[in-house]
Amino acid sequence: MPELPEVETTRRGIEPHIHQQTIARFVVRQPQLRWPIEKHLTRSLKNQVIRKVERRAKYLLLTLEKGALIIHLGMSGSLRILQGSVPKPEKHDHFDVVLENGDVLRYTDPRRFGACVWQAHGEASRLLDHLGPEPLSEDFNGAYLYERSRKRKGPIKTFIMDQKVVVGVGNIYASEALFLAGIRPTKAAGSLSKPACLKLTNSIKTVLDQAIQQGGTTLKDFVGGDGKPGYFAQSLNVYGRAGLPCPACERPIQQLVLGQRSTFFCVHCQKS
DNA sequence: CAGCACTCCTGTTCGC
DNA sequence: TGCGAACAGGAGTGCT
Numbered sequence: 404m405p406e407l408p409e410v411e412t413t414r415r416g417i418e419p420h421i422h423q424q425t426i427a428r429f430v431v432r433q434p435q436l437r438w439p440i441e442k443h444l445t446r447s448l449k450n451q452v453i454r455k456v457e458r459r460a461k462y463l464l465l466t467l468e469k470g471a472l473i474i475h476l477g478m479s480g481s482l483r484i485l486q487g488s489v490p491k492p493e494k495h496d497h498f499d500v501v502l503e504n505g506d507v508l509r510y511t512d513p514r515r516f517g518a519c520v521w522q523a524h525g526e527a528s529r530l531l532d533h534l535g536p537e538p539l540s541e542d543f544n545g546a547y548l549y550e551r552s553r554k555r556k557g558p559i560k561t562f563i564m565d566q567k568v569v570v571g572v573g574n575i576y577a578s579e580a581l582f583l584a585g586i587r588p589t590k591a592a593g594s595l596s597k598p599a600c601l602k603l604t605n606s607i608k609t610v611l612d613q614a615i616q617q618g619g620t621t622l623k624d625f626v627g628g629d630g631k632p633g634y635f636a637q638s639l640n641v642y643g644r645a646g647l648p649c650p651a652c653e654r655p656i657q658q659l660v661l662g663q664r665s666t667f668f669c670v671h672c673q674k675s
Numbered sequence: 676c677a678g679c680a681c682t683c684c685t686g687t688t689c690g691c
Numbered sequence: 692t693g694c695g696a697a698c699a700g701g702a703g704t705g706c707t
Contacts, residue, residue, distance in 0.1 A: 475702090
């Protein structure tokens with residue numbers, strides 16, 4: 404399921420192929436994603452040049468001349484570059500961005516939790532407006548997390564998954580970062596000490612960095628822009644490993660539900 | 676504002 | 692073996 408590292412992996416994979424390329428056609432086969440794909444895009448994207456390929460949180464931003472195409476991969480989405488003889492679209496291939504040079508950027512998303520929305524230049528973005536800092540930026544640090552979390556009674560795991568607090572930390576990496584920091588996921592966010600906040604921000608950065616370097620985590624069907632899977636799954640310490648031995652102390656990993664999300668941790672290694 | 680629960684969807688896994 | 696139920700999950704939305 405695409406979290407920040409998977410989205411960044413995708414961005415890096417497609418960027419060299421689509422940057423400064425002109426869109427010849429935008430073909431929509433299934434407009435019913437999280438929000439319907441606007442019909443006018445089929446006409447209006449035509450002939451526009453892709454000026455920038457960026458990422459904000461888990462959103463991919465293709466900046467064109469008149470605005471930006473905001474793409475979210477949801478939990479089962481992927482984007483691939485197709486070159487040469489383009490294979491026939493399959494069941495869940497919902498749209499294609501066809502370039503003038505014949506290459507195709509194809510969006511696939513079985514569960515259709517993803518999105519593709521148009522953002523005209525100058526318009527305020529409902530989607531991007533209220534997002535917290537990027538986890539890998541200097542704005543996200545121990546002091547920031549400490550300050551933001553004061554008086555918050557909810558569990559720290561839920562807190563760091565709140566996109567208004569910090570973006571891009573999804574269910575997998577939240578569990579992994581808390582393991583690395585030795586912090587119990589259930590601990591009230593507001594009760595973390597300053598050093599714990601510093602440790603946690605560093606752990607989040609470390610986990611995300613490593614995942615990006617390994618091309619993301621492929622649990623089921625994630626593929627990067629080049630169609631290849633990620634390799635971070637083999638680096639997971641706790642996620643999805645309920646009952647299996649903790650990599651550090653060999654006691655069984657525990658599982659519980661926080662904020663309606665499965666949460667994994669080690670009772671022995673995550674005491675603070 | 677904080678903190679929930681609900682919602683979208685389909686592939687996979689589980690229980691009988 | 693086959694069937695339906697349960698589960699997974701990002702994050703916007705709406706309610707208390």
